[in-house]
Amino acid sequence: MTPCSVQPPDIANGSYVELKEARLAMYNCSNEFRLGGPSNLTCVPSSDGKDTWLPDPDPECVANQNCSEIDLKHGGYEGDCCSPGHNVTFYCDDERFHLVGAEEATCQENGAWSAMIPICEDTYCKDPGVSPEGHRLIVLKNEAYEGECCPPETTIYYECNYGYNLEGEKNIRCGLNGNWSDHRPMCR
Secondary structure, eight states: OOOOSSOOOOOTTEEEEEETTTTEEEEEEOTTEEEESOSEEEEEEOTTSOEEEESSSOOEEEEOOOOOOOOOTTEEEEEOOSSTTOEEEEEESSTTEEEESOSEEEBOTTSOBSSOOOEEEEOSOOOOOOOTTEEEEEEETTEEOOSSSOOTTOEEEEEEOTTOOEESOSEEEBOTTSOBSSOOOEEO
């Protein structure tokens, strides 16, 4: 087989390797670019007797799109961000927060992450307060607790001042989901 009589078309931001005897040109792109269109062209004789490279249109190198920066409130990520092909692993800052969603994501060539960015959900229960006519004892792991209210598995015991009656449960517990077992009782 005779080599092609015309050179393969050049490609911006890429190159080709010509296999002259096979009448084949194989294309690839520089870093930060991806191949659009065919990766190989074949030299064929045209009806007017001249050689031409097919298929048409020619390959082109298209700029990769970076993924959006990651802003994970109360957390972060490990790994390289944010070029196509880069992988990240998500984490939450401390045990107070629980990762909800994907643990990993990959930046795709189209500039989109392979998974939605997760959230770090607060597992602490909101401080329910205490009735002005009463007081409370906060207990965690069978000991009085005076830290930031209220980690999961915290129990609050309520009592009313002399002359007031407790309406509702006398104790409530913070669940692993960040919700209280019941409403705060009232002193009336």
